[in-house]
Amino acid sequence: MRLTPTRRLLAAAGLLLTLALGLHIALGWRDAGPDPLPGGAEQRARAAAMTAAERAEELRAAIQLERDVGPTAGKPNGDPRLAEAAGRLAALAEAGEAGAAYRLGWYLMNGWGLPRDRCGATEWYGRAARAGEATAQFWLAMAYLPPNGQGVKPDKLRAFQWASAAVAQGQPTAKQLFFFFTRDFSPAERRAAEASLEGWSAASAPAPEIRRYPYVPLLVGIWPRLTDDVIPCRQDEVPLEQWPGE
Secondary structure: OOOOHHHHHHHHHHHHHHHHHHHHHHOOOEOOOOOOOOOOHHHHHHHHOOOHHHHHHHHHHHHHHHHHHOOOOOOOEOOHHHHHHHHHHHHHHHOOOHHHHHHHHHHHHHOEOOOOOHHHHHHHHHHHHHOOOHHHHHHHHHHHOOOOEEOOOOOHHHHHHHHHHHHHOOOHHHHHOHHHHOOOOOHHHHHHHHHHOOOOOOOOOOOOOOOOOOEOHHHOOOHHHHOOOEEOOOOOOOOHHHOOOO
16 A cells, blocks of 8 residues: 555654654663652651751761762762662751751762762752851852753852852862852942842752753753753763862
8 A cells, every 4th residue: 555645754753753762762861850869767757856966976977888988079879888878868858957968969969879860969959058058058059150050040140149158158169169150240240249148148048949851862962952051960970070079
């Protein structure tokens, strides 16, 4: 039976769609998440019932597990000890421990003990930053820094405000890299940004508005136009030379 031109066109379109989907899978398409946090309800309930001193001790124990492994920044690591540490951090973070919330963000950013999730990292950095954690404030500033946001739409004013908060607390990396948060300002914009710090506080600053986009390899060259310049949550690691450290 001969196919009509319309049917031939539909068949060709179906074949191209099938090939495109196959290439997406073959080239590493990743969803936007989020994944469930590690640890169970019992672990979270135990963390919620801890005293401040007990939470501090639990945080030290989680960090010691990490030190025993010695993972490299920017490289995913599935060591079971990191998965255990991530579960402890998640329970503490949900109980309101700012240091654990920052560290959980760092694990998500690196893919230590759980799947990498830039968007989840920024969400936890936001919680820790608003609670006054200086290193989380620096990384939240980095998330907002143009040209590409990490789970949030880039915003140079918010990047400046959070970097300024980290610098005010003496965070060394923020102090070293503060130039990056001011270099795109005109003189008038710089004055306005500095004026915005009057009355600004971490606790009253808005929480990050997380935007989740999947990583689609075939569209990686044009994704900034499709996602408001927000890097997809699961995009491959940043080269190590671009990581300023913790």
